[in-house]
Amino acid sequence: MANLFIRITDIISANIGHLVDRVEDPERMIRQVILEMDDHIRRAEAGVLDAITSEKQLAHELEEHRHQSEKWREKAEAALTAGNENLARAALVRKKEHDGTAKNLEGPWETAVDTSKKLKAQLRQLENKLAEARHKRSALIARHRAAEATQHIHKTQKHFQKGLDTGDTFIRMEDRVVEIEARTEAVAELYDESSDLEREIDKLAMDAEVDQEMAELREKVGQDKI
CATH class of the missing domain: 1.10.287 (Helix Hairpins)
Structure with missing residues (x-):
């Protein structure tokens, strides 16, 4: 006992x-x-x-x-x-x-x-x-x-603080975003320029066809008057 x-x-x-x-x-x-x-x-x-x-x-x-x-x-x-x-x-x-x-x-x-x-x-x-x-x-x-x-909060804060102090990760991310934005704008601009050129070419082709038909129509009308 x-x-x-x-x-x-x-x-x-x-x-x-x-x-x-x-x-x-x-x-x-x-x-x-x-x-x-x-x-x-x-x-x-x-x-x-x-x-x-x-x-x-x-x-x-x-x-x-x-x-x-x-x-x-x-x-x-x-x-x-x-x-x-x-x-x-x-x-x-x-x-x-x-x-x-x-x-x-x-x-x-x-x-x-x-x-x-x-x-x-x-x-x-x-x-x-x-x-x-x-x-x-x-x-x-x-x-x-x-x-x-x-302890978990301190570890998390330390992790984030390290990222904020160096800034490497965020800087790389920001640079990548800027690069993507610039590339997107360039593609859009190039597409717009190509579209304008194609429209001009189409317009010239259409004008030539119209001129051809006008010439043919004048010739026909002139012959009819004779």
């Missing part, structure tokens, strides 16, 4: 924050520690119940022998009153037997009472420590998550 309480105390006294720093999954570690503490306390509780049971059994046995002692005293007195001294003496012998047994039980019973009180007090303290650890668990988990979030 003593070793069990020492083990529980060691767990509760452990620097959980230090343990958290050494594991990859602090939340899982914290929960495992709490579960281990709870398991040990449940076992300690069973031990305390056994100690209390033993105390009660000794108390009951002691009380029974005291009761029998008084009972045989009364019988001895009754026998002596009746004039039967031998029977009274025999009753007193039985009384002394119960007195002796009761006396022998007093020491163990007192020790059991003291042990039960100490174990119950220690168990209450451990249960209070466990309740405190559960509260700390919630706080530690919240702090761990906040720390991870802060």
Whole structure:
């Protein structure tokens, strides 16, 4: 029982924050520690119940022998009153037997009472420590998550800050965009110029055809007049 309480105390006294720093999954570690503490306390509780049971059994046995002692005293007195001294003496012998047994039980019973009180007090303290650890668990988990979030933000800020400080990535992107825009404008301009030229050529061809037809039409009209 003593070793069990020492083990529980060691767990509760452990620097959980230090343990958290050494594991990859602090939340899982914290929960495992709490579960281990709870398991040990449940076992300690069973031990305390056994100690209390033993105390009660000794108390009951002691009380029974005291009761029998008084009972045989009364019988001895009754026998002596009746004039039967031998029977009274025999009753007193039985009384002394119960007195002796009761006396022998007093020491163990007192020790059991003291042990039960100490174990119950220690168990209450451990249960209070466990309740405190559960509260700390919630706080530690919240702090761990906040720390991870802060670390992630710092890494992200550092990453972006590095990009903003050098400017290489954004400069290259901007240059590429400008190049694409210039190429697009050049293609559009070239297309417009080609379209204008084609329209001019088409217009010249059409004018030539019109002139040809006009010439033919004049020739025909002139012949008709003759």
